[in-house]
Amino acid sequence: MPEPVLRTVSLDAGYRQKIVIGGVSLTLETGKIMTLIGPNGAGKSTILRTIAQELAPISGAAFLDGEDLRRIPRDRRAKSMASLFTDSIRPELMTCREVVQAGRYPYTGHLGIPSEGDLRIVEETLTLVGAEGLADSYFDICSDGQKQLVRLAGVLAQKPRILVLDEPVSYLDIRYKLEVLTILKKLVREEGLAVIMSLHELDLAKRVSDLAVCIGDGKIQRIGTPEECFDKAFLSGLFRMRRDAYDPCFDSLEYGPAEAESPVFPHYINAGGKRLRLGYTTGSCAALAAAGAARRLLLGTWPESVRLVTPAGIPVEVSLEGTEAGEGYALCGVRKDGGDDIDVTDGALIFARVEPNESGKILIEGGEGIGRVTRPGLDRPVGDAAINTVPRRMIEEAVGQAALLAGYEGGLTVTVFVPEGEKLAEKTFNPQLGIEGGISILGTSGIVEPMSTQALVDTIHLSLRQAAAEGNSRVILTPGNLGMEFLTEHGLASRDAGSRQIPVVKCSNFIGEALDEAAFLGFKEVLLAGHIGKLVKLAGGIMNTHSRWADCRTELFTAHAALAGADTALCRKLKDAATSEACLEILREAGLDGPVMESLLADIRKHLRRRAPSLITGALLFSSRTGAAGMTKEAEELLQKWKGSTE
Amino acid sequence: MSRKHFGAAFGLLLFLIPVFLLLNVCSGSVHIPMAEIRQALMGASGTSADIVRGIRLPRALAALLLGGALGLSGYLLQSFFHNPIAGPFILGISSGAKLFVALVLVSALSLSLPPASWTLIGAAFAGALLSMGFILLMARFVNGMSVLIIGGVMIGYICSAITDLVVTFAADADIVNLHNWSRGSFSGITWQNVAVMACVILPVLAVTFLISKPLSAYLLGESHAAGVGVNLRLFRILLVLLSSLLAACVTAFAGPVSFVGVAVPHLVKRLLRTNQPLAMIPACFFGGGLFCLASDLLARTLFAPSELAISAVTAVLGGPVVIAVLLRRKGGGRYA
Known part of the structure; x- marks a missing residue:
């Protein structure tokens, strides 16, 4: 070699x-x-x-x-x-x-x-x-x-x-x-x-x-x-050309007419050879609307457009719609653009109303069409408006900047509302999650990365192939942003790429596919690190963890709790819990979290071994409340081994 | 270019230098017969001997050394900026040095202290580095040889204007002296001056010769030099220091002398038919010395007994060379 x-x-x-x-x-x-x-x-x-x-x-x-x-x-x-x-x-x-x-x-x-x-x-x-x-x-x-x-x-x-x-x-x-x-x-x-x-x-x-x-x-x-x-679609995307400009038969590039109109938010990703347009989240919309309204309130004029840099680092600039201002308030809306990812909130107007308050702080409230949290286990405590932590921070920042610009030192109340939110929410998972009365304002990166199933799987394959091509025999798989964050916090991965030794591949919900591909590419050791809400499904042999595919999370908790000696009342409580986090909480109160996790982990090991016999696969589960929730024996061994060899 | 050609070119330079040295010693406003000159050089005493040994010989040697310094400085600057019409005078480095020397001279004279050679060199070096700093700063922001040159000329004018101002306010008795110096002249050089300039210029020449290897890599572009392992940072600093030191030394003793630095490297390059630093460094030194010896001879004898400013002669001789270089560049850079 x-x-x-x-x-x-x-x-x-x-x-x-x-x-x-x-x-x-x-x-x-x-x-x-x-x-x-x-x-x-x-x-x-x-x-x-x-x-x-x-x-x-x-x-x-x-x-x-x-x-x-x-x-x-x-x-x-x-x-x-x-x-x-x-x-x-x-x-x-x-x-x-x-x-x-x-x-x-x-x-x-x-x-x-x-x-x-x-x-x-x-x-x-x-x-x-x-x-x-x-x-x-x-x-x-x-x-x-x-x-x-x-x-x-x-x-x-x-x-x-x-x-x-x-x-x-x-x-x-x-x-x-x-x-x-x-x-x-x-x-x-x-x-x-x-x-x-x-x-x-x-x-x-x-x-x-x-x-x-x-x-x-x-x-x-x-x-x-x-x-x-060198496939046609990919190269056309790479060179930003019309799709048919690269002809693989001739290996030549022809100039086609320039694209007729450029979209408002021209950012793209290449997913498995397809060029897909990015969008921005409801959270970004709420923050932008809040910024616009705050500027009208504090500076007296509507800005022509509002701009913010999302946590993902991509700037978003939009114009405001439905502007209205009066004595002591201003409100305006920003239209959500999901890019090539068509979901129910695409095109919805997200409004923010800004008013001065006496508290000296920036307060964020949910108005019409914004859901309320009714069950524990979510990002926000029960009773709060379903505006997640990251969007809240974005809104605070955006409004804070406007206040700074105006030299305003008093408090401001931001009320986010979506007139059609209640109707839209029926088509989302919110009712099942115990969020009532409207949609959620979400997004951890501020940016929507659209992905079709095939494109997603292709992307995972590509990332794995790339890692393999670099001579790696070890890889960390993680379903998403939460996993990345956990890995970063615990020093297993790093966003500043300089210190990363073992490649981290985001596998979304396609855990089974990712394991198959890793085995095929000759990887030896795989660490699966993810939120308990995703990875607990592995105990049931569910290797595609998307909630559209199968859920069974609370059922798994219930079954394993019963095996560990839980009574019917506790089982009922577990079965009715909204999320895995909530289940964990209930088990912890009952003092059963240890045995139940152990039993779940044993099944996870069994299913992982069955799916990819040639790999040493460890699973590491964490909860966003308490950090690490448990890991399989293999995971422990791998971490030990990797720590030793990368230092 | 063959070895033979090389030998012939160097032979010509080395033959002409003693010839011109002798001519410079022999001619002047006072006619001295050949026999007396021979006696004076052998060590006789008398008025003629005083003129020959005390005035003409140090002056001729100074012209040789300072001319060599200018030629070399010009070559280094042209290499440094990859610019064929760079030179210590055109880039304003000489003028910067001149300004500082004038300041030191005027303040020293007003305190009735005789300024030491080393102080003047130090001042000139500081002024030269200051001008060089401006040019380097400009080179960071603008590209293109003409803009750089225009900037240099502007710095030159500004420095000259301030120098004139300083000279205007100097005490009456010093004006004649200062005025002559600020126009550029090899007159009034003493043996002690010659010793000091030799102490500065000859070591710089030696060091320059030792960096001819990285200089040859630098001629093929900075990217190439970095690629073959030249420490670019160190090399650039060295080049700036060496060329400034040479220009400063000339200015401290002879004031600004124009066009020698620009023209000599081109003349020498044609003569040698190569641009290899190993040959060019000594050749530019000898060529510059010869150029200045010849120019000084003309300056002293053309309208004797009155003496021309040295720059008047060097400009007439050197200016056309620069114009020829510019025309040649425009015409596609082919060499005959």
Whole structure:
């Protein structure tokens, strides 16, 4: 098996602490060509310049033969890695031979006088690229194609094991394009050179690359063989083109007419080759409306548009609807946009009414069409309006900013209401959850990531494949944002990608599919970390934990509690509980939480082993109230083992 | 370019330098017969010997050393900015040095203290670094050789204006002296001055020669230099310090001398038919020295007994070279 010569681990690359492209984890083996493709400005050159040590990584690191590149002395690095960037050079009165000779820099003495051996290598390299006839010509008067061949000879004369090339064939005619790439292919095959380069020519990239890395929207979108990566829909999305502009038959890109109208919220994700538009949550709408109304109240005019940066980091800017203001109050609405995720609240108007109050604080209340919490176990205590914690924080922040702007120091009351909320709520899970009278104002990131089932499964597969391609045999699976947060808080994963060692893959509700794929890809150890409300379903062998599929959470708690000796009254109470958190609470009061968890965990182990016999799968369950709720024996062992090996 | 060609080019430079040294010593406002000059150089005493040994010889050596410093400084600056018309005078570095030297001179003279050579060099170095700082700051924000040059010329004008102001308010007795100096002249150089400038310029020349390897990598672009393992930061700092020190030294002793720094590297480059630092560094030094020797000879003899400002001659000789370079660049950069 070829060993990796170059590895980047969660590299965030950019200029002056501004990240252009984040979370770059790549592994380059000897004898391989890795090609970065993506639109202009996506960060291809930034990655290459960071690898070549021209830019310092903002976080993460690049390793040469396992050694941090930043720690390798310049001269030693120059003997292993050579780079060629697009900056044009105009050396005066320098012959092509002298340009190539400049590549021998790391090997010559203090005055840079080349030895016999150096001169021989210079001639050999000139011959290798077929530029021996140019040796005595001045570099300046060569054509662009000849210049590029000579510069390539220059980096080859450096005798590196890794070549870093930025668009090595741009501006060359087809003959030189092919010539340059043929030379690279030959060197890679015959001398075990490793090449990482950026190319704009997709057709050539397809022919020459062993591994293609597709870059867009500030991150790596796909890694794989060109055949795997280059499908029409994906490339069109990557380059932001009309869907049919990339024709795989011709490997060419045709320009179609520009998209007729751009949507109001033009942010996209690529999910399994499909380009889906993002939306924003009811929470974001409420915060935006509150901000608009607060500004009208405190500053006297309606803003033309309101903007906020969601916790996900994506800014949302909207115009206000249904504005109304009077003595001591202002109210307005913001229309929810779920992007390509069509749910019941899509298009609904979320209103906020802002009034001054005496308390000096920002108070948030739920009005018409906002549900009330009637059962314990939810994000909010019983009796509260169903406006979750994150949206509350967003509203406070948005209103606080308006107050700061106006220099207003008194209190404000924000009442969120949705006129059609009560009717909409009938189509949601709210009645079952014990939220009565309206919809909930939710969202932990402020952004809706739309996902069709197939797209979701594809995305999970892709993330797993990517982790496998980086040489991992361990992976952490987590259903969603809550899991990520828990992992981060407990130091098992980190959002600042630099310290992450074991890849974390979000598997949504598709736990069974994710395990199958992980087993297929040859992973050895899998840690499943998730909220108890999701993972308790595994005890019943339910491997798709979406509530549309099956629920059974309280039933499982009830059954295992009965086995642990609970009486009928307690069982009834458990069966009627709204959520898993509530069940846990009830069990804790009855002193049965220990045995019940143990019994549940035993079944979870059984089902996990049955689903993926080739994996060592541990499950870690937590509750958002009390933290860790329990873990299987395997999980304990894995954590022990991983802690030991990553420190 | 063959080894033979190299040898011929260096041979020509090294032959012409003693010739011009001798010519400079022989000619001047006072006619001194050849025989007396020979005697003076052999160590005889008398008025002629005093003129030859006390005035003409140090002046000629100063022209050689300071001219060499200017040529070298110009080459370093052209390499540093990748700009063929950069030079210590055009970029305003000489003018910055001039301003600081004028300030020190005027304050020293008003306190009736004789200013020491080292103090003047120090002041000139500070002024040169200040101008260089401005230019570097500009280079960060604007790209393009003409903008950089215009900025340099502006800094030069501003510094010159302030220098004139300072000179205007100097005591009457000093004005003649200061005025001459601020126009640029090799006159009035003493042996002690020559010793001091040799102590500064020759070590700088040696250090510059030792960085010819990273300089050659730098000529192929910063990206290339970084790629082959040059410590760019350190190298840039060194380049700025060396070129400023050279320009400062010239200004401290001879005032601003224009166009030598820009023109000499181009003339030498044509002569050698290469831009390799290993050859260019010594060649620019010798070439600059020769250029200044010849210019000083013309300045002293053309309208003898009155003497021209050295810049008047160097500008006439060097200016066309710069124009030729600009035209050539425009014309596609082909070299004959």
